[in-house]
Amino acid sequence: MAALDKGEDVKEGVDQETVDAVREVGGAYKYGWETDIEMDYAPLGLNPDIVRLISEKNEEPEWMTEWRLSAYERWLQKEEPTWAMVDYPKIDFQNQYYYARPKSMEVKPKSLDEVDPKLLETYEKLGIPLKEQMILAGVEGAEDTAPAEARGAGEGRQGERRVAVDAVFDSVSVGTTFQAELKKAGVIFCSISEAIREHPELVKKYLGSVVPVSDNFYATLNSAVFSDGSFVYVPPGVRCPMELSTYFRINAENTGQFERTLIIADKGAYVSYLEGCTAPKRDETQLHAAVVEIIAEEDAEVKYSTVQNWFPGDEEGKGGIYNFVTKRADCRGDRSKVMWTQVETGSAVTWKYPSCILRGDDSQGEFYSIAITNNWQQADTGTKMVHLGKNTKSRIVSKGISAGQAQNTYRGLVSMHPKAKNGRNYTQCDSLLIGDKCGAHTVPYIEVKNNSARVEHEATTSKVDDDQMFYCRQRGMDEEEAVALVVNGFCREVLQALPMEFAMEAQQLVAISLEGSVG
Amino acid sequence: MALTQAKLDATEARLAAMDAPAQGAGWLAQARGGAVARLREMGLPGRRDEYWKFTRPDSLIAPEAPRAAVFEIDEAPMFDEFDRLKLVFVDGVFDPDSSDDPSLAGVEIERLSDVADTDIHWARDLYGVLEARGQSPVARPLAALNTGYAKDGFLIRVTGRAERPISLIYRHETDSSDAILHHVVRLEEGAELTLLENGPAAARFNKVLEVDIADGARFNHIRAQGRDHERRAATHIFARLGAESVFKSFTMSVNGVMTRNECVIELTGDDAVAHVAGAAMGDGDFHHDDTVFVTHDAERCESRQVFKKVLRNGAVGVFQGKILVKDGAQKTDGYQISQSLLLDDDSQFLAKPELEIYADDVACSHGSTTGAIDADTLYYLRSRGVPEAEATDLLVLSFLAQAVEEIEDEALREAITARLDAWLARRRG
Numbered sequence: 001m002a003a004l005d006k007g008e009d010v011k012e013g014v015d016q017e018t019v020d021a022v023r024e025v026g027g028a029y030k031y032g033w034e035t036d037i038e039m040d041y042a043p044l045g046l047n048p049d050i051v052r053l054i055s056e057k058n059e060e061p062e063w064m065t066e067w068r069l070s071a072y073e074r075w076l077q078k079e080e081p082t083w084a085m086v087d088y089p090k091i092d093f094q095n096q097y098y099y100a101r102p103k104s105m106e107v108k109p110k111s112l113d114e115v116d117p118k119l120l121e122t123y124e125k126l127g128i129p130l131k132e133q134m135i136l137a138g139v140e141g142a143e144d145t146a147p148a149e150a151r152g153a154g155e156g157r158q159g160e161r162r163v164a165v166d167a168v169f170d171s172v173s174v175g176t177t178f179q180a181e182l183k184k185a186g187v188i189f190c191s192i193s194e195a196i197r198e199h200p201e202l203v204k205k206y207l208g209s210v211v212p213v214s215d216n217f218y219a220t221l222n223s224a225v226f227s228d229g230s231f232v233y234v235p236p237g238v239r240c241p242m243e244l245s246t247y248f249r250i251n252a253e254n255t256g257q258f259e260r261t262l263i264i265a266d267k268g269a270y271v272s273y274l275e276g277c278t279a280p281k282r283d284e285t286q287l288h289a290a291v292v293e294i295i296a297e298e299d300a301e302v303k304y305s306t307v308q309n310w311f312p313g314d315e316e317g318k319g320g321i322y323n324f325v326t327k328r329a330d331c332r333g334d335r336s337k338v339m340w341t342q343v344e345t346g347s348a349v350t351w352k353y354p355s356c357i358l359r360g361d362d363s364q365g366e367f368y369s370i371a372i373t374n375n376w377q378q379a380d381t382g383t384k385m386v387h388l389g390k391n392t393k394s395r396i397v398s399k400g401i402s403a404g405q406a407q408n409t410y411r412g413l414v415s416m417h418p419k420a421k422n423g424r425n426y427t428q429c430d431s432l433l434i435g436d437k438c439g440a441h442t443v444p445y446i447e448v449k450n451n452s453a454r455v456e457h458e459a460t461t462s463k464v465d466d467d468q469m470f471y472c473r474q475r476g477m478d479e480e481e482a483v484a485l486v487v488n489g490f491c492r493e494v495l496q497a498l499p500m501e502f503a504m505e506a507q508q509l510v511a512i513s514l515e516g517s518v519g
Numbered sequence: 520m521a522l523t524q525a526k527l528d529a530t531e532a533r534l535a536a537m538d539a540p541a542q543g544a545g546w547l548a549q550a551r552g553g554a555v556a557r558l559r560e561m562g563l564p565g566r567r568d569e570y571w572k573f574t575r576p577d578s579l580i581a582p583e584a585p586r587a588a589v590f591e592i593d594e595a596p597m598f599d600e601f602d603r604l605k606l607v608f609v610d611g612v613f614d615p616d617s618s619d620d621p622s623l624a625g626v627e628i629e630r631l632s633d634v635a636d637t638d639i640h641w642a643r644d645l646y647g648v649l650e651a652r653g654q655s656p657v658a659r660p661l662a663a664l665n666t667g668y669a670k671d672g673f674l675i676r677v678t679g680r681a682e683r684p685i686s687l688i689y690r691h692e693t694d695s696s697d698a699i700l701h702h703v704v705r706l707e708e709g710a711e712l713t714l715l716e717n718g719p720a721a722a723r724f725n726k727v728l729e730v731d732i733a734d735g736a737r738f739n740h741i742r743a744q745g746r747d748h749e750r751r752a753a754t755h756i757f758a759r760l761g762a763e764s765v766f767k768s769f770t771m772s773v774n775g776v777m778t779r780n781e782c783v784i785e786l787t788g789d790d791a792v793a794h795v796a797g798a799a800m801g802d803g804d805f806h807h808d809d810t811v812f813v814t815h816d817a818e819r820c821e822s823r824q825v826f827k828k829v830l831r832n833g834a835v836g837v838f839q840g841k842i843l844v845k846d847g848a849q850k851t852d853g854y855q856i857s858q859s860l861l862l863d864d865d866s867q868f869l870a871k872p873e874l875e876i877y878a879d880d881v882a883c884s885h886g887s888t889t890g891a892i893d894a895d896t897l898y899y900l901r902s903r904g905v906p907e908a909e910a911t912d913l914l915v916l917s918f919l920a921q922a923v924e925e926i927e928d929e930a931l932r933e934a935i936t937a938r939l940d941a942w943l944a945r946r947r948g
Contacts, residue, residue: 436846
């Protein structure tokens with residue numbers, strides 16, 4: 001963190017540990033290297049032929065091509081949103097590539113063994129194990145095969161850690177691990193392009209049902225040009241036997257990544273899904289516009305965790321990823337539950353609001369977020385909790401930390417519809433500023449349309465769970481210490497739910513305390 | 520951004536329906552011209568404007584004021600028991616016969632229309648000037664409309680400690696009246712004034728109050744927007760605070776089919792204090808919007824926003840509050856709370872409590888809660904023999920008390936509480 005290194009004053013009361021942790025996380029970007037690999041590009045720019053080309057490359061059926069083309073037509077009618085508190089030069093949508101595929105992926109490898117070693121190396125270097133053998137060895141207790149740092153971080157958890165990975169490299173999925181084993185459990189986990197070919201009935205039923213094609217500018221663009229992404233279907237009553245994850249890597253220059261993720265948890269199903277992303281260090285900005293749709297049927301539960309670590313731009317604010325993402329979950333069935341957890345440390349500009357439509361009675365939505373912006377980063381992120389069903393519950397905990405010249409905004413909506421009897425929401429958003437050149441902002445919208453609903457929005461540090469506070473205070477801690485302990489305890493719990501690959505990063509975040517925080 | 524055709528049309532339609540105030544060469548004509556130009560640039564608010572997300576501006580911008588039946592008052596006039604200097608307006612026009620002689624030690628009071636033709640006047644540096652400052656970052660077109668077209672209002676310059684409050688009384692006597700009033704208050708260094716306001720004013724009322732508070736001065740403002748049910752009002756306060764000055768404003772609103780109260784406060788001197796509070800009770804087709812924007816642009820300033828609303832039978836309460844802490848406004852203490860009590864299922868509370876902070880050594884917080892009356896508390900009172908209706912009212916009053924307590928003066932505080940209590944009792948029958 002350049003600003004802090006220059007000896008800038010840090011506010012009294014802010015932990016050195018916090019400052020160091022933020023510096024560490026926001027400092028040297030570890031994933032900024034690139035893979036030297038031959039690529040196939042679609043022609044520059046965007047037009048219906050490019051849309052058709054992407055569809056063709058993915059060997060899609062006619063209905064999918066039509067779906068994309070109609071999205072493209074709608075996109076032309078739409079205007080770029082300007083309401084977020086982010087400021088960036090106008091994007092030239094015609095001056096970038098919408099499809100980039102490693103040459104070696106032209107003939108789709110039948111298994112991971114056939115994948116170009118260069119690609120496998122890339123993921124290995126990122127710490128993403130794509131070889132089932134190795135992971136299995138780790139599971140069986142041969143801890144010496146696991147990297148030392150991961151062992152430290154995941155101590156005592158080795159036995160339960162198995163993560164199936166779908167690795168997406170620019171516009172294509174390189175491979176998906178553990179597919180066979182998941183299949184035995186009835187779980188479908190594959191790239192979305194494969195799902196469109198193999199499971200059209202599921203894709204047709206659910207794609208665009210949570211985030212409609214014309215939802216917003218970037219979602220519409222994504223609907224037209226998405227190249228790959230992950231697809232998950234967990235059948236009724238199945239608890240997914242391992243965590244699923246997708247790792248997105250942008251490598252090609254001047255190329256946008258448009259991934260599409262669709263997760264369906266059928267009645268009584270459970271799945272935990274993790275998402276990670278990185279990109280090389282470049283002077284030019286790159287666009288990433290993803291759409292994630294989650295459907296939770298009756299009694300289903302989905303946990304979606306993200307460690308977003310796209311290249312944030314350099315210390316002068318050059319380069320970085322524009323991360324314009326639409327993520328939404330539809331808690332369709334009664335008693336369904338969706339939990340979003342996000343650790344946002346990357347991207348030059350973030351525009352992201354993972355949301356829950358709480359349609360089913362007794363359904364629950366949760367949103368836990370830690371957003372760290374440094375240097376010239378800008379993040380406008382938050383969530384929407386739309387309560388439609390009876391006895392629906394939601395909880396929002398958002399921590400924003402700004403340093404350098406960064407701007408960090410929480411933007412959220414809690415809406416209690418007239419029929420959401422006994423709806424409950426609790427929202428807490430705290431921000432911490434390190435240095436006097438950055439900004440922290442809170443823009444919550446609260447709409448309550450029935451009186452049995454109870455909505456609480458807190459941005460004061462005094463309203464952490466009273467019992468826990470009382471317990472800590474009783475043991476001689478002052479209020480600030482107690483709050484920090486309680487909240488850190490909470491963060492730890494969330495961060496530990498993240499996969500081992502992210503564990504080291506997460507460990508550093510845990511140290512961040514809330515001292516000196518503002519609403 | 521270019522205005523949409525719909526906006527242009529609505530703005531021109533409204534302006535066409537106005538009879539322009541007498542034009543002259545004086546300072547006021549210039550200020551008015553500037554305001555109309557501002558208004559044309561921003562256009563009147565529309566339904567799609569973000570700042571009007573929760574309140575439909577249609578009835579406030581329509582060329583003609585929707586009619587409002589004159590309300591029969593069956594209780595003693597508000598603030599009647601206080602020794603005050605009364606200035607009475609009837610349907611937006613000053614009525615000298617019902618008013619006191621506008622003379623008060625340490626205070627200069629002049630009618631806007633009396634000084635329009637003078638070339639030089641102290642108000643030249645304030646009239647429409649604070650309003651114009653308040654147009655950024657969010658446009659407030661109804662205030663620009665007011666500056667451009669207000670024919671009446673008072674220019675009040677306070678040089679010492681005013682011994683009596685000035686009381687502005689707004690009577691409503693014609694069911695189609697469309698009133699626009701613009702007052703300017705300037706408190707010189709160390710001066711003090713309490714300003715009282717009450718009454719329905721007109722079928723539709725557009726009022727701007729610009730207050731410039733010099734270093735060390737104190738301004739107290741208590742407003743009662745009465746029981747006049749069908750009236751509509753769009754009011755703006757633009758306050759600028761010097762060092763160590765104090766601004767306190769409290770508004771009670773009971774009923775009124777449409778109320779939008781905007782309060783724009785700018786803390787420009789170190790150690791200034793601004794408190795703004797409101798207690799609103801609404802029943803039926805009541806729409807009440809408190810929109811507050813506090814800008815901290817100096818060190819060690821304190822701001823407080825306390826807004827409480829009790830809503831029933833489909834009443835709608837809105838709160839849009841923002842604290843903006845500018846770069847360098849260190850040691851800011853900003854607090855904001857908005858709460859509503861929904862007494863039945865038809866009522867709504869819509870809130871947007873915002874913080875925008877560019878200084879690191881600040882303590883800013885906000886809270887917002889919405890819910891029904893606590894069943895346990897109600898049960899407790901009932902188990903002690905308090906009938907349900909009374910118990911509910913008791914809880915309503917105690918809920919509103921936090922906002923009423925923001926009034927410094929005890930007698931005024933009690934007067935407001937008595938009104939709220941009487942309103943509840945009458946409703947109970």
